[in-house]
Amino acid sequence: MLFLALIFGLIIGSFLNVIIYRLPLNLQGKNYSIISPSRSICPNCQVPLGFWQLLPLLSFIIQKGKCKSCKAKISWQYPIIELISAVISVLIIARFGIGFEAFFYLLFGYISITLFIIDFKHQLLPDVLTLGLLWLGLLFHLEDFAALSQGIIGAVAGYLSLWSIHWIFKLLTGKAGFGYGDFKLTAALGVWLGWEILPLLISLSAAAALIFALFKGIKIGQVFAFGPFLLIIGNFLLFINKIAL
Ligand SMILES: [Zn+2]
Known part of the structure; x- marks a missing residue:
């Protein structure tokens, strides 16, 4: 098997x-x-x-x-x-x-790999994949009301938290912090992880991105994709929370 x-x-x-x-x-x-x-x-x-x-x-x-x-x-x-x-x-x-769970987790993994590479290479998070991940997460939690409400709040909070960081950053510096694909991806991961995990997801992803930027000698103002960090940390947290237990 x-x-x-x-x-x-x-x-x-x-x-x-x-x-x-x-x-x-x-x-x-x-x-x-x-x-x-x-x-x-x-x-x-x-x-x-x-x-x-x-x-x-x-x-x-x-x-x-x-x-x-x-x-x-x-x-x-x-x-x-x-x-x-x-x-x-x-x-x-x-x-x-x-079965049911394996089917959804497999799709989560496959879409994550695809998004990771496309964003890394093109700085692009296609809607068909980020929103697909979001709808899948809602369907996955359909039978479990507690998880579903956690997920819906997770989607809204995920989108809005990155959106607000983006706009605060933009108003202060005049530069774009994230792209709209990052908001949608965070919303999708919020559905899968639940809103309680979001602060951990965002802070760990930001820390990972910062370490990467320092390591690669990326300068202030230089653009690089944030999606791959969200995806790695998101997969890690989902694995720890839902799969390994
Ligand atoms: Zn050839």
Whole structure:
């Protein structure tokens, strides 16, 4: 069963790679969608990949990380995302078995990975993913009234707290602190975690972002994505609170 979860996770991971690559292009108005072009192409030489090259992880190992046609290096992002997706799938199926909870937690994990990479690379948190995460969280808590009300307050409080920090910062300095995608992502995480966890989520994410900025030598006023920090801390807190117990 866990072996099937592993294979399933690898296949989903390879699908997440397609979304990560195509969704930002689609939002820029380019002619890309989930189904078009129907076969993935090499980003360097545009040659369509053969069927056996679409096998997750294995194809990367067989091709030694290079495109078969043009020998361009294939990004490590592809096998790493497939692996992370596989690990998440195995952990969740091992903890919950196949069922309602596993289904929602798997979607939470998959959407988190996708948002993480897209925001990190493009400083973009697509609505279809942040709001999708929010609606999923509400559906997940539908049967449990206490969790649902915690989640609804969490969504409102999550959105408004980042929104107010953003505007206070903007009025004081004239610069934008966060993007609207960050508000929606915090709202979505607020639904999943409940409002009581929000202060911890926001302060830990801000601390992580600060450490990252110092470590990378990012200067004051320089822009970088905040979403990945919210996502890492959000996943960590959800895991500690709901999954590990
Ligand atoms: Zn190529």
